[in-house]
Amino acid sequence: MLVYLALDPQQSLASVPAYVRRAxxxxxxxxHVPETVHDSLxxxxxxxxxxxxxxxxxxVTLAFVRSPTAVAYAAWDLSVLSGGRFELGLGxxxxxxIRDRFAMPWTEPVARMRDYVGALHALFEAFRTGGPLNHQxxxxxxxxxxxxxxxxxxxxxxxxxxxxxxxPGMCExxxxxxxxxVTHSTNSEPDHLRExxxxxxxxxxxxxxxxxxxxxxxxxxIATGVDDRAVAAERERQRxxxxxxxxxxxxAPALTRRGWTELPERLRQLVRTEQWDRLxxxxxxxxxxxxxxxxxYDQLAAxxxxxxxxxxxxxxxxxxxxxTDDEAIGACVAALAAH
Numbered sequence: 547m548l549v550y551l552a553l554d555p556q557q558s559l560a561s562v563p564a565y566v567r568r569a570x571x572x573x574x575x576x577x578h579v580p581e582t583v584h585d586s587l588x589x590x591x592x593x594x595x596x597x598x599x600x601x602x603x604x605x606v607t608l609a610f611v612r613s614p615t616a617v618a619y620a621a622w623d624l625s626v627l628s629g630g631r632f633e634l635g636l637g638x639x640x641x642x643x644i645r646d647r648f649a650m651p652w653t654e655p656v657a658r659m660r661d662y663v664g665a666l667h668a669l670f671e672a673f674r675t676g677g678p679l680n681h682q683x684x685x686x687x688x689x690x691x692x693x694x695x696x697x698x699x700x701x702x703x704x705x706x707x708x709x710x711x712x713x714p715g716m717c718e719x720x721x722x723x724x725x726x727x728v729t730h731s732t733n734s735e736p737d738h739l740r741e742x743x744x745x746x747x748x749x750x751x752x753x754x755x756x757x758x759x760x761x762x763x764x765x766x767x768i769a770t771g772v773d774d775r776a777v778a779a780e781r782e783r784q785r786x787x788x789x790x791x792x793x794x795x796x797x798a799p800a801l802t803r804r805g806w807t808e809l810p811e812r813l814r815q816l817v818r819t820e821q822w823d824r825l826x827x828x829x830x831x832x833x834x835x836x837x838x839x840x841x842x843y844d845q846l847a848a849x850x851x852x853x854x855x856x857x858x859x860x861x862x863x864x865x866x867x868x869x870t871d872d873e874a875i876g877a878c879v880a881a882l883a884a885h
Contacts, residue, residue, distance in 0.1 A: 547851070548575045548860035549882045550603070550763060553589065555582035557865070562589055563596035568866065572876045573883065576601030578635075578728070578765070578862050581608055587620045594628040602628060605728045605765070605862075606637030606710035609662050610655070611648040614686055618669035621705040622697060630703035635728055636662070637710035640796050653685065656715040661685040663707055663723045670705070673698040708760075712796060714746040721750020726761035726859075732788065732797035734766040735837060739857045763860035766853070767838045770846050770864070772871050777840055780864075782826070784838045789825035793817045804836055843874035847881035855885065 551574045553565065569577050577600055579589045586604040593602045602624070607617065617634070624632035638644075638655035645652050661683035668681035672691050676699030679691035706725035711717045712733045720727040727747065729739065739762065747759040767788060769781035791797050798810035809828060816825050834840075841849040850861055861882065866875065 547855065547858070547882050547885055548763070549879050550574060550576045550578050550601070550860055550862045552578045552605075552765065552862050552865050553580060553593070554865035555580045555584070559584065559589065559592060562592040565866070566593045566597045566600060566602075568869070568872070570597055570600055572866075572872060573879045574600065574863075575860070575883070576603055576631075578603055578605035580605060581637075587617070587624070590624055590632060591627075594624055594632055597631075599631070601631050601633060603633040603708060603728075604635045605708075606635040608639050608644075608648075609636045609659060610638060610644055610652075611650050614662055614665035615669060615688065618666050618673070619697070621666075622670065622673050622702065625705040626700070626702045633706045633708055633725070634666075635708040635710060638716070640794060656719050658685050659709065659716065660719055660723065663709075666707060672696060673700060674702070674704065675699050708763075711743070713799070714742055717743050717746035718750035718753075721747040721752075721756070721759050722754050723750075724760045726763060728862075729762065729764045729766075730797065731765050731767045732791045732837075733800045734764045735800065736853050736857055738800065738803070739764065739854075744857065761859040762857070763862060764854055764858045765862040766850075768846070768850075768864050769838050769840045770843055772843055772874050774842065777842055781834060781838060781840055785829050785834060786826045788834075788837060789813060789829045790817075790822075792829075793825070800837065801833075804833075806833065809833075843871065843878045846878050847885075850882060851885055 551569045566577055577593055579586045579593060586607045590602050590604055621634045638659055641652045644650050664683055665681045665686040665688055668679060672679040676696055679688050681688040708726045708728055709716060709720040709724045711720050711727045712730050751759040767784050769777050769784050771777045771780055792801055793813035801809050813828055839849050854861060
């Protein structure tokens, strides 16, 4: 199993070089770069520059708030600089964030993402060959790339494109066009991966005649630490985080699938009235048992293999904390990678 490390969304840019070097020392296969308060492509540049073997994957870069051409330039440069270690993970985000946080138009996300990925492939092909650009889709029209603005021709490796996906439509699209799919922490329970994600990927792969569906890397909610006290503290942090995330309609199906049909609206009402401190109270221990993997570092590899071993190709561990835990973390990573 491939083992990836998530960067802390809040960590400073200055801390990224030391963090990725630490990830390499601990044996991780790669790092996942989020996009919340920093530009994921800027953080990825630091991660690429200060690592030598890690796969650096954005998880995920928000597609619809950026021009495909701007993303293609950055992704191409990162791939060249890293010798092919960079992978571009794309996500659609939710309508409210696209409109109200970024002031960008919203359209149906699956069709738009299909066009976006097609535009990126057309750009990468033009970069590779040094030739003309011609992509004319329903959302993006790209027909002008003078030689002065073309970084090619080049034999540089084309960046692999991954998709962040939760629901069947985006998973089917990933099956058609993506090198892999990254799951969301709110919708990474094994039954969902087995019954929704994997079949949708197979359907999408079948549409285009792919022999193998894309890889699946799961980012489950994990509460871990060196001892039971640390695990309990992390469990409460996960309670707060999941309560906020499940207030988002796109992520709420995980709750309704398990019979908590009224809980999403209760969470949304707390958000609408800005009762942030009351959000965690809505998620009881039964919900955490369902969605959070709780185990000490010395137990974690076995717990994750038991839940995900036959379903996923890789797993993402939560951001590193105190470096006094590194020996235990390294042993956990080695145990996961051995299976």
